[in-house]
Each structure stands twice: as structure tokens, then as C-alpha cells.
Amino acid sequence: MSTHGSQDAGGGPPAENLDYRIAHLQDRLASGELGELGVRVEARGRAVLLTGTVPSAPCRDEIVRTVHEELAGFSVHSDLVVTEASCPDHAEELS
Amino acid sequence: MIRVAAVGDIHMGPDSQGVLRPAFETLPECADLLLLAGDLTRHGTPEEMRVVAREVQDLAVPVVAVLGNHDHHDDRPDEVTAILRDAGVHVLEGQATVVESGGARIGVAGTKGFGGGFVGRCAGEFGEPVMKEFVQHSRRCADGLRAALEQVAREGCDARIALTHYSPVPDTLAGEPLEIYPFLGSYLLAEAIDTAGADLAVHGHAHAGTEHGMTSGGVRVRNVAQPVIGRAFHVYHLPAREPAAAGAVAQQAR
Numbered sequence: 001m002s003t004h005g006s007q008d009a010g011g012g013p014p015a016e017n018l019d020y021r022i023a024h025l026q027d028r029l030a031s032g033e034l035g036e037l038g039v040r041v042e043a044r045g046r047a048v049l050l051t052g053t054v055p056s057a058p059c060r061d062e063i064v065r066t067v068h069e070e071l072a073g074f075s076v077h078s079d080l081v082v083t084e085a086s087c088p089d090h091a092e093e094l095s
Numbered sequence: 096m097i098r099v100a101a102v103g104d105i106h107m108g109p110d111s112q113g114v115l116r117p118a119f120e121t122l123p124e125c126a127d128l129l130l131l132a133g134d135l136t137r138h139g140t141p142e143e144m145r146v147v148a149r150e151v152q153d154l155a156v157p158v159v160a161v162l163g164n165h166d167h168h169d170d171r172p173d174e175v176t177a178i179l180r181d182a183g184v185h186v187l188e189g190q191a192t193v194v195e196s197g198g199a200r201i202g203v204a205g206t207k208g209f210g211g212g213f214v215g216r217c218a219g220e221f222g223e224p225v226m227k228e229f230v231q232h233s234r235r236c237a238d239g240l241r242a243a244l245e246q247v248a249r250e251g252c253d254a255r256i257a258l259t260h261y262s263p264v265p266d267t268l269a270g271e272p273l274e275i276y277p278f279l280g281s282y283l284l285a286e287a288i289d290t291a292g293a294d295l296a297v298h299g300h301a302h303a304g305t306e307h308g309m310t311s312g313g314v315r316v317r318n319v320a321q322p323v324i325g326r327a328f329h330v331y332h333l334p335a336r337e338p339a340a341a342g343a344v345a346q347q348a349r
Contacts, residue, residue, distance in 0.1 A: 035138045059108075059110070085117075086326055087118045088324075091332050
């Protein structure tokens with residue numbers, strides 16, 4: 001979502017502008033096969049950082065593949081994690 | 096004591112069948128019911144919702160759900176609702192249900208809810224038709240929730256719970272970018288909850304938010320989006336209410 005830190009924020013042809021490419025990537029993640037709205041994509045200079053929690057390992061792999069494809073030429077760092085499906089170890093008391 | 100298990104945003108698809116079932120099968124040991132706070136699927140397709148239905152079918156505790164925005168994406172909310180209902184799930188939209196479990200009567204009022212934002216930083220019903228429709232949809236959801244909570248109040252339940260997908264308060268959005276708060280919830284939901292009364296409000300939708308919040312009227316709010324709680328579900332223990340006045344109308348879910 002945030003692209004602060006991008007070195008491509010201004011100037012250059014729009015098609016090469018990282019800000020817009022990230023915006024288009026997020027459109028594709030949301031409207032495509034993945035329906036993914038929970039991944040944060042942030043520019044870090046000439047690299048891109050992915051954060052968030054996704055439902056499964058295949059989803060995570062598909063997101064990373066899509067990002068590499070959409071942002072060819074940029075380094076991609078993925079900190080995506082897969083949702084935990086374990087039982088809780090305690091309950092919260094609401095008195 | 097009422098034991099409420101809840102989770103939202105499980106975003107199931109064909110590759111996730113069976114992921115949650117082992118944890119859900121432990122529910123009778125720790126909970127009296129399971130609440131599903133919307134975004135049960137990725138695109139709202141019948142195929143995906145059948146995965147969810149199989150995941151919760153024949154659990155030994157009642158299951159109550161609302162849909163989320165993802166569950167509407169395929170424009171077939173009635174069809175996916177029917178799939179869940181066929182699996183025995185109580186699916187609510189501006190409706191209430193009373194489930195009896197663990198010796199208690201637990202009233203749940205539910206709506207998907209919608210965005211619009213929070214007091215002082217919210218959309219108004221003004222200007223272009225699409226803007227007015229945005230706010231009107233949020234208002235209709237909140238009105239439905241209030242009516243459903245009022246119905247629950249008349250039934251003299253041991254606990255009253257508001258179940259939504261969108262958030263009623265900004266507290267539980269902490270961690271999300273401030274700029275998108277108006278797409279994550281609406282104060283209209285909190286106003287409905289505070290007006291009609293509830294012992295707990297549960298929602299999802301905000302994956303990067305936080306679990307704990309409270310309405311300005313003092314109702315505890317919990318964001319149970321699975322990425323937030325980091326578990327298959329969380330459990331909340333509520334003290335049972337004093338019984339309501341005699342003669343309370345017993346009216347089942349409409």
C-alpha cells in the first residue's frame with residue numbers, strides 16, 4: 001500500500017514508475033485468482049517488501065510468483081506468513 | 096459462564112480443505128458455540144463455500160456466521176448462504192438467532208456491516224448517487240443489526256453477542272493504515288450495538304489490526320480475523336446474564 005521509500009516516485013515514464021506498478025499489482029492480486037487484499041506491498045528503494053498473512057502455502061507461492069512477474073527488474077523480499085490453524089492455548093475471561 | 100469461540104477471515108479454497116477441521120473438532124471441550132465473522136472464502140464461489148461447509152458440518156457445537164466482502168465477490172450471496180445453511184450453520188444478515196448450548200441460551204445478532212468510517216472522519220450521505228448508496232448500505236446493515244439485537248434482548252438470553260464482518264470501532268484497526276479505516280468499518284455499527292445493548296461484539300476484516308477494543312458505550316469488541324489471532328479460533332468466557340423479565344417473547348430467527 002505505502003510506497004514511501006521508492007526512488008521512482010516521480011519522473012520517468014509512467015509505465016516504469018514503481019508506485020504505479022505496485023498499484024497495478026495490488027489490483028491484480030485483489031481481482032485475480034487469489035482475491036488477495038491482505039498483502040502489503042511497500043517499496044524500499046529499488047526493492048519491494050511483501051508483508052501479511054495468507055491462507056495457505058500455495059497462496060503464498062502464487063503471490064510471490066505474481067509479484068516477480070508484475071515487478072520484473074526489481075528485487076522482491078517476502079515476509080509473508082501462512083495462517084496458523086492450531087487450537088488456542090487459553091481463553092480470555094470477560095468479566 | 097458462556098464460552099464463545101470465534102474466528103473470521105479464514106479465506107478457504109480448494110487447497111485448504113481439512114486445515115481447520117482438527118481444531119474445530121476440539122470445540123466441544125472448550126466452547127459452547129462457534130462464531131464465523133465473514134470472509135469465509137476467497138471469492139465467494141459456491142465451490143469455495145462448499146469447502147467451508149464441509150469444514151464445519153456436524154460439529155458438536157452450534158455454528159453462527161455472517162458473510163464478508165469476499166463472500167460477495169462472485170455476486171452469489173444467496174447461493175453461498177444456502178450452502179452454509181444446508182450444513183447446519185445459522186447465517187445472519189440483519190437477523191438474530193438463539194442457540195441453546197452448554198445449558199445456556201445465547202443470542203447472536205449478525206450483519207456483514209460495511210464501511211464509511213468513524214465519528215469525525217466518515218463518509219456522509221451526500222453528493223453523487225454512488226456515494227449516497229455507499230452510506231445507505233452501511234446504514235441498512237447497522238439498522239438490521241440494531242433490530243436483531245433488540246429481538247435478542249426481548250428473548251431473555253444468558254448472553255447477547257453482535258457478530259459482524261466490518262468493524263464497529265477504530266480501536267481494533269490499529270496496525271492498519273489510517274487512510275483505509277473508512278473501508279474497514281463504520282461507527283454506525285457501534286451506535287447500533289450501544290443502542291440495543293450487547294455483552295460482546297465480534298468482527299473480522301482487518302487482517303493487520305489488533306484483537307481488543309471497546310465501543311464508546313462500553314461493549315467489548317474483539318477482532319477475530321485469523322491473521323490477528325494467529326489460531327484456528329479464540330475463546331472468550333462471558334458471565335451469564337441475570338434472567339430477563341418474565342413474559343419475554345420467545346421469537347426465533349426471522
